Amino acid sequence: KSTQHASLKQFRQVKEEINQVYAQISAYIDECLEFFNSDCSANTPGAIGDAASAKVEEACFARILTPAAVQSVTDFRAKVRGIREVISRNQMKCAFFGRTSNGKSTVINAMLGRKVLPSGIGHTTNCFLQVEGTSKQSAYLQTPNSSEEQPIESVSQLGSALSNEKMDCESLVRVFWPKQLCSLLREDVVLLDSPGVDVSPDLDTWIDQFCMDADVFILVCNSESTLMNTEKKFFHKVGSKLSKPNVFVLNNRWDCSDGELDSAELVRKQHMDKSVSFLADELKSCTRSEAESRVYFVSAKEALVNRLKETNQGLESPSPAGSLADGWQSRYFDFKNFEREFELILSESAIRTKFAAHAEQGRHIAGQMFSILEAVYEGSVEEKDSAVRQRQALQRDLENLRVRNAKVAASTERDIRQTLEGIERKVAGTLSE
Numbered sequence: 001k002s003t004q005h006a007s008l009k010q011f012r013q014v015k016e017e018i019n020q021v022y023a024q025i026s027a028y029i030d031e032c033l034e035f036f037n038s039d040c041s042a043n044t045p046g047a048i049g050d051a052a053s054a055k056v057e058e059a060c061f062a063r064i065l066t067p068a069a070v071q072s073v074t075d076f077r078a079k080v081r082g083i084r085e086v087i088s089r090n091q092m093k094c095a096f097f098g099r100t101s102n103g104k105s106t107v108i109n110a111m112l113g114r115k116v117l118p119s120g121i122g123h124t125t126n127c128f129l130q131v132e133g134t135s136k137q138s139a140y141l142q143t144p145n146s147s148e149e150q151p152i153e154s155v156s157q158l159g160s161a162l163s164n165e166k167m168d169c170e171s172l173v174r175v176f177w178p179k180q181l182c183s184l185l186r187e188d189v190v191l192l193d194s195p196g197v198d199v200s201p202d203l204d205t206w207i208d209q210f211c212m213d214a215d216v217f218i219l220v221c222n223s224e225s226t227l228m229n230t231e232k233k234f235f236h237k238v239g240s241k242l243s244k245p246n247v248f249v250l251n252n253r254w255d256c257s258d259g260e261l262d263s264a265e266l267v268r269k270q271h272m273d274k275s276v277s278f279l280a281d282e283l284k285s286c287t288r289s290e291a292e293s294r295v296y297f298v299s300a301k302e303a304l305v306n307r308l309k310e311t312n313q314g315l316e317s318p319s320p321a322g323s324l325a326d327g328w329q330s331r332y333f334d335f336k337n338f339e340r341e342f343e344l345i346l347s348e349s350a351i352r353t354k355f356a357a358h359a360e361q362g363r364h365i366a367g368q369m370f371s372i373l374e375a376v377y378e379g380s381v382e383e384k385d386s387a388v389r390q391r392q393a394l395q396r397d398l399e400n401l402r403v404r405n406a407k408v409a410a411s412t413e414r415d416i417r418q419t420l421e422g423i424e425r426k427v428a429g430t431l432s433e
């Protein structure tokens, strides 16, 4: 169990580490501002506490610490707060696309290990559905028109809540599912379900609104038919807006190939060739050998059945597990291989795209803070030196004054003595006369 979602855990680890670095930067900034805003005379214990000397110190402090420096550090504090907020909200996002009824919602349910999203024949998903984890005990949804948390009691209730809302296919409904019920959501993964790419003409809006921050795309195909132009067109548009998108191709409904043993291998090879050439040659999103590890032949329906059985969930629902066709083991095996590779690429890509910029910003802020504080330090050293120079000059002046005073005093004494002696002589002369 401890190795479950091992690669996804790296994302959380990096997130934690980068958050700690920012916590340190933040504490450093707070400490600086506390120092900047402190009463400057309080920083020099033993200073003569009269008002005049406090004024001198204040002026000296103002010379060292310019208003621009204080403003920069104050701005950094706000910036760091903003970045920490963004980091705490960062998640790994995976978006699912494909034609109607290819099994997008079923793939998501299989990955989540439970029936979270409505699925069914015909056109089921009529708007974007983003499944994410919540720490709350029960599931709820949020529609684009209100911030109200609407409780979700069951999948069918979610289905009818969505159809009652009368939403267009460009709306986003967020489905919050308790993290404690789903290990994938505990790892900060967000899964985005979409209406079929064949139902909306405005693919640009879809991409601009929902795909620009996606780390991985999953194209859910129907292996009973072939890769369609509508599906290709959508991903060509994605490729024109995002450089080298990470795309996986799931050839779903592979259980339907069961019983056609003769042709199954041939069809598999055809699909593989087409998918690899689509990913590598057309989209140029990866190399041909990488592309081979991005194409899988699965049955989402069977994978879900297996997951429900594994967790004994099939027992409670009215039409529980459903059946498993012969050879389901290899399809389920392929599904698990897909999940492993998907988790690896998802966390690698999310770490690179979501945190690299923050790491760079952190480095920049730390560098700027260092320059500001170095300037403050140099200013204070300069002030100290000039104070020492002033004191030395003052001492020299005092010494000169003392010497001059002594000279004056000596000569004055001599003069007085001579005058007195003169008077004495005069008096003596007068007396003798």
Ligand code: GTP
Residues within 6 Å of the ligand: 098, 099, 100, 101, 102, 103, 104, 105, 106, 107, 118, 119, 120, 121, 122, 123, 124, 125, 126, 194, 195, 196, 252, 253, 254, 255, 256, 298, 299, 300, 301, 302
């Ligand atoms: P929309 O939301 O309408 O675009 O469809 P979707 O792509 O989400 O397909 P959905 O998951 O709703 O599946 C459509 C139907 O196909 C459902 O009845 C599923 O049970 C069924 N289905 C999905 N995956 C498989 C599969 O691997 N094998 C088989 N036999 N049926 C599947």
Ligand code: MG
Residues within 6 Å of the ligand: 104, 105, 106, 118, 119, 124, 125, 193, 194
């Ligand atoms: Mg659907």
